Amino acid sequence: MVKKNSIPMVAIRVFATVGRYGNFTRAAAALGITQSAVSRHVATLEAVAAQALFERKGPNVSLTPSGSQFYEAVRDAVSTIELATQQLVQGQHTHDRLMVRTSMPSFAMTVVVPALGAFSATHPVQVDLITSLSPPQPQEEFDVLITRDLTLPGTESWELIQEQLVCVGSPVVVATHRARALHRWPLIAARSRPDAIPVWAVAKDIPTELLHVGAVYDHLFLAVAAAIGGAGLLIVPRIIVQDQLDNGTLVLADDEEVASGATYVAYVNAQSRHVEAAREFCRWLKRVLRDRAQTL
Known part of the structure; x- marks a missing residue:
């Protein structure tokens, strides 16, 4: 069982972005990080889940059944956090x-x-x-x-x-x-x-x-x-x-x-x-x- 303080929040955001784009390269560009960093974050989350979340198909990926279920559960929350953060930054200007x-x-x-x-x-x-x-x-x-x-x-x-x-x-x-x-x-x-x-x-x-x-x-x-x-x-x-x-x-x-x-x-x-x-x-x-x- 994962402890609350060990939940990899950054990895969850990376996972949601890959799920949105279906491609590690495009997800990396959207996040402003390297493709290898995306792979590391996904690997971290899969290690926590003890199961694969994506199926690799050449340059593209697709969600496994478990990955799809997790994606549906977290995508709206991740989008809400991103929007709230943008508004917070805009509030400083x-x-x-x-x-x-x-x-x-x-x-x-x-x-x-x-x-x-x-x-x-x-x-x-x-x-x-x-x-x-x-x-x-x-x-x-x-x-x-x-x-x-x-x-x-x-x-x-x-x-x-x-x-x-x-x-x-x-x-x-x-x-x-x-x-x-x-x-x-x-x-x-x-x-x-x-x-x-x-x-x-x-x-x-x-x-x-x-x-x-x-x-x-x-x-x-x-x-x-x-x-x-x-x-x-x-x-x-x-x-x-x-x-x-x-x-x-x-x-x-x-x-x-x-x-x-x-x-x-x-x-x-x-x-x-x-x-x-x-x-x-x-x-x-x-x-x-x-x-x-x-x-x-």
Whole structure:
């Protein structure tokens, strides 16, 4: 029985790499060591296991039944350790990484994420994006907060855009219902934005109890997909569906936009170690949204 302190961890990593590549030479190149070193580590592990883990077939190798069973057990763990180590090393050089947090997953997915490639191409910064609906806690690390419903008192803020709501649907659904009274329109909703329909209804002078709301989805991006598929009409921030309006998969059921009263704001975390990079990201995002708005 192998004692815990004698488990050859390096040999296990080498074994997993050989199992991944099926070749000692390629495994050695991936690990940055010599082929003979790979052979020694594999031999060490086979000695511990008291059985062969690979069958040699010329320059290539294949796993024995025991080797295959062991490989399936350790490969994910080895990959996790390698990834965690890479992140640890990157954390020592955090000047080239920016942590952006947002409470608006649909906005992030449809607007921010598609534009990040352009940001990274012109700025030597890698953006890590996380979503959370809860207010940030003092101990949480992030550089920028993008939100419409949270506040970060006492910190530098950037007003990004004023939210405008529109009613959209697939061309077929809009053509079918546009001539009908507004309160008879078949609406779909998103739990993440329960305020959207009431705000729109008030602006249209429609008693909310008269509205016909069918399916309800957790997030706006799911409701947008449902609207594209013809499930009904959706009240949604225009910024979220502008691409679909441009390509015609969604059309306006009502040409009038409704101001929701919400403002999208970016906060620079006062505890950030990368304040200048955070400010530059905010400037860039504000510019992107301004240019996007000008095309509406």
